[in-house]
Amino acid sequence: MKKILALLIAGSALASCAIQSESSNDIPKEITLIAYDAFTPEKGVFDDFTTQYGPKVNVVTAGDTGAMVSKAILTAGNPEGDVIFGIDNTFISRAVSGKVLDEYQAVDEGDVCVNFDKSWFASRNIAVPTTFEDFVKPQYKGLLSVEDPVNSAPGFAFLLASIHHFGEDRWQTYWKQLKANSVRVSADWTSAYTADFSGSTGKGKYPLVVSYGSSPPAEVMFAEIPLTDAPTGVITSTCFHSVEYVGMLRGTKHQKMARALVEYLLAKKFQESMPTTLFVYPVNKAAVLPEVFTKYAVRPTTTETFDAATIEKNRDGWIDAWRNIFL
């Protein structure tokens, strides 16, 4: 007992020393960037930041976007880090009303779209569907796999795209038709894309799946045998436009450095590294896209999207209505 007590006291003394040295010194030794699990930046991409400003960048992953936001809300004001990367437009309102952020801005963008298996349609001489309305036609019965909008970010994005497309009064009818046309609802993206979908690693039965607009270049980059063409394509009229934000966490002790890191993440070097590491598009117009993206990724000319406040206001109602159709 005594030993533990002594350890506790020693530990807290050390902790208080650490706090003091940080606040007395303008430049911290380290600055913490909170990000989602899929944040896999290029190796050494923060070296320039350390050279320029001093602190090392400590990347801390906090689960998927939903988990990251929930945790940030629970710790609002006493955050786990200084800067947070990757809250998207479906969650940013929740983060803002949870008083998580001091300031934030867009850092990257991308699309959630229905992907199709090129060879499946080509070998059967069936035309690739091109619109939301096509998915409920009899010739496309039982071909589409989507994710549960409650548990999956792309699943929710696809639901939002459909609500935006059909409007508040018709979207539920559409989903009932989809259900009648044997749409597959999987628990998460991994199940839908890698098990249900026929166009990637799985031997699934579904040639249509809700995934990202940048999934085709990923298929090329991570193919076992080098490919000259992407095995999958994107149905551009089904895309939901997603924006991810970077923000300074309320309660950070290193505001100046946090701002510097946000600037760094928005600058050309980091922005150009994002497509092939995070599979998102830069927001910095000066950033040049890599060839694998210009060749295999398709950007929709128009997208379905809502403003963040509308999403937050209606989220629970929409999800309840959707669950009532499927559960």
Added chain:
Amino acid sequence: MEKHLLVMNSVTRVARRAQASVILAFALFFAFPVITMVVKFARVSELIHSITDQSLRDVWWFTFWQAIVSTVLAVLVALPFTWAISRHTIRFSRAMTGFITVPFLMPAVVVATGIKAILPNAAVPGILWAHVVFNVAVVVRMVSPQWMLLDRAIENTAADLGAGRIRTFFYVVLPHIRTSLRSAITVVFLFCFTSFAIVTILGGISHRTIESEIFTQAVRLGNTRTATSLAVLQAAVVLIVIRFSRASPLKLDDPSQTIQAYSEPPTRLRGVILLSLAAPLFIVLTPFVAVIIRSFTLKGRFTISGYRWLFDGSTESVGVNISHTLTTSFMFATLCAVLATTAALIISMARNRTSFIPVLTALPLTISAVTLGLGLIVTFNTWPFNWRSQWWLIPVIHSVIALPLSLRTLQPAIEAIPTDLYDASASLGASPWRTWARIELPLIRPALMRAAGFAAAVSLGEFGATSFLSRSNSMTIPIAIGQLLSHPGEMPNQSAFALATLVTIVIALAPQVRRRHR
């Protein structure tokens, strides 16, 4: 009896003193965060809502029935196997016990992936199967030591008196193994009742347990209050189960009898024994065979590219550093094995007369991992407890979660040591500490190893509470597999199966190697 208590005193006294610090640490790392959550978020109105809401009532119903059916199935699959290895001398019986324990050590995500490869569309059979796969080992490992101690002469007497096999089982064997079987059933039921990863992966959208609903409410829908209330109710149910299933004190066996327990299998029983061993092994190992086959095939061809990708560092491009992940996982597992086993040993040696401490340390089985995980984040965030981003918090929490299991493995073994042995040792002039080192410790060594093994397994597979902790360079194997599976492209996926296969092989072989070195 009095004499026995007298000689045990100096050992017991030290153990009781050490126990106080174990309990303090337990309170700090478990009770503190959970109570913080409950105080912050639980509300009476929400508690009522969690029972009356129709959709949540469906969740309660599914949680109960799947846990009961899973437990029954796991026991039915495990008992023949336990009988075969406990009552007969069989070649390779240790290896087979090792194999049947493999799943228990595996991350849920691997089992779930394997089952999904076989049954892509069957949610409920998949969940039940996965629960059986995980829990057969629990029954085998907990019941077999006690079954081994049953004197064959008693069974023979029953047979001589005209009792058939079934009658003998119900009137002789069952009462003898009752305590350990009851503990095993309780543990399996609680594991299935609070199942999270399996249900999330295999359940699809319509099959939810309370535990997975707590996650959905807290993390997906942002309803921390509903989630915490569900967690409180879930804990209440689990406590009731523990209370009603509390094992009665073990009847101590005379160790001289155990010599006759094993026998060469009679020829007429060979077929039955073979089937009793083969069927459970088949049921339990098939998902892993599916994972292994899958790791060597891509689009119907044989390939080793998944393994190449793992070892040439390619996985770093999707955020997984394999050597780092393996080192971290095994370090955490070792730490957890040491911490949890030491704590369990101290508690067992303190020979508590009341059931207060065993019940207290069973609490981690009752509390939802999600609640504990969120509790850690909101509790360990201020001075002097600013530990939420410390790497050591992960193995410490693993130890807390593993403690109930380690304790339940160790305590019966210590209680089963005949008091005569202590008395004999004392009357020959041995000090209590010498008796402890020379008599008790050697006798409980197998149980200690088993307890450490369980703790290491909990650490290797833990995908609940600590997955809520933010990580900087401390990725464990289940999280790495999950990360690889959730990345688009052939190769990340292929290497996830390769990693799962490697873990399967290492876990299956480790005990065999250790045995050879002995």
